[in-house]
Amino acid sequence: MENDKISNLKIRLLYVAMLVFTGVIVFAFSFFTDKSYEAILRNTIVSVAIAGTVVFMLVDAVSDGQSRLLYDNNVVRNRFVVGYFVTLILACIFSLIPNVLWPYMSLFVMLALFSNTEIGMISGVGLVSISVMLEKNGGCGELFMYILAGAVAIAMFRNLEENTEIGIPTFISLMMQAVFLVAYNVLFLNRTFSAYLLVSPAINIMLNLTILLIFLNIFGVYVIRRTNDMYMVINDADFPLLVTLKENNKDEYYRAIHTAYIAERIALGLNINARAVKNCSYYHRIGVLEGKSKWDDVKHIYTDNSFPTEAMDFLHDYIEPKKNEPKSKEALAVQLGEVLIASIMYLLKKDKDAKIDYDNLIDSIIDKKVSDGDLKDYDVTFRELEVMKKIMKKEKLYYDFLR
Numbered sequence: 001m002e003n004d005k006i007s008n009l010k011i012r013l014l015y016v017a018m019l020v021f022t023g024v025i026v027f028a029f030s031f032f033t034d035k036s037y038e039a040i041l042r043n044t045i046v047s048v049a050i051a052g053t054v055v056f057m058l059v060d061a062v063s064d065g066q067s068r069l070l071y072d073n074n075v076v077r078n079r080f081v082v083g084y085f086v087t088l089i090l091a092c093i094f095s096l097i098p099n100v101l102w103p104y105m106s107l108f109v110m111l112a113l114f115s116n117t118e119i120g121m122i123s124g125v126g127l128v129s130i131s132v133m134l135e136k137n138g139g140c141g142e143l144f145m146y147i148l149a150g151a152v153a154i155a156m157f158r159n160l161e162e163n164t165e166i167g168i169p170t171f172i173s174l175m176m177q178a179v180f181l182v183a184y185n186v187l188f189l190n191r192t193f194s195a196y197l198l199v200s201p202a203i204n205i206m207l208n209l210t211i212l213l214i215f216l217n218i219f220g221v222y223v224i225r226r227t228n229d230m231y232m233v234i235n236d237a238d239f240p241l242l243v244t245l246k247e248n249n250k251d252e253y254y255r256a257i258h259t260a261y262i263a264e265r266i267a268l269g270l271n272i273n274a275r276a277v278k279n280c281s282y283y284h285r286i287g288v289l290e291g292k293s294k295w296d297d298v299k300h301i302y303t304d305n306s307f308p309t310e311a312m313d314f315l316h317d318y319i320e321p322k323k324n325e326p327k328s329k330e331a332l333a334v335q336l337g338e339v340l341i342a343s344i345m346y347l348l349k350k351d352k353d354a355k356i357d358y359d360n361l362i363d364s365i366i367d368k369k370v371s372d373g374d375l376k377d378y379d380v381t382f383r384e385l386e387v388m389k390k391i392m393k394k395e396k397l398y399y400d401f402l403r
Contacts, residue, residue: 022051029092050126072309080114091127095134099142100200106211108150141188149177263337269391295320326379
């Protein structure tokens, strides 16, 4: 609890620093570039308003208890703040160079991946606006051009995963940036289209491509793959936490292992988040080690073992479902797997040689949940439910190994 208070204090200080730093640097830059007093005042007020809007959106993204930020950005929030600071300084410097060379497209993507789509977009719009205000003769043309190009790029990279092919998204983003640059020159600067007109867009594209490829490579290694690697560690049956469970309560350990197997098969069959399903199956009852079951009482077990944010979100939703919100397919996969395994283990405990009609058992489990209305809160269709049932019935040989 004390660590949470310290962490929240640090986050508040970071957000205050964003407001102060934005106002100070824009004020200083406006002053040293000999802007009029009216322009200095305007630039400072507008820049602080932009930073305030971004801070508000960051706070709102985590205000409901579950982060709406991408990846592990809820935990590593200084990542966005540092990115914002760097981009803010660049926004001021950009005002001193020709606006057709600003590599904002790649910066939009960076800000979005460090937060989420909405915050990345608003941050990008705000920073472009600062560059335009600090320009000697800034106008709406470059603002229009870079906002649209940034929006396209964010849309292209919003579902970035380890196995995502970035070739087509990169090509589309760069092509749209080039089109908007040419349109800006022709429509806003009234220049005649010629080969010479393509020189500045070509330089801009090369800058954006270089920054984008470097950033995506670093982001993939230190953010995306790090989460995947952590899943591989904690989803290993030899992970110390599971070993401790096995040493203290073998029944719970084998229940978790067998539930994870069935639930993972269901997840793979439905093409949903199998790694999160397996993780939730393993650890949602880990509180038995301390005789606890409530989320607030067991949360420290997950944080102490460095569980990824995504895994903790799934576990939180499974252990303490939110009222009036649909439960995920992943949660249902774990639920059905657990009920099925628990039922089989119970029957075999009563009679090791019992002949179990697995098809009938699975049908009765599903039918009971339907009749009791337990499935009405899950985001699942009847077709998906039938797929789950078929997958569970295919594993009869596995169930015999439980004897």
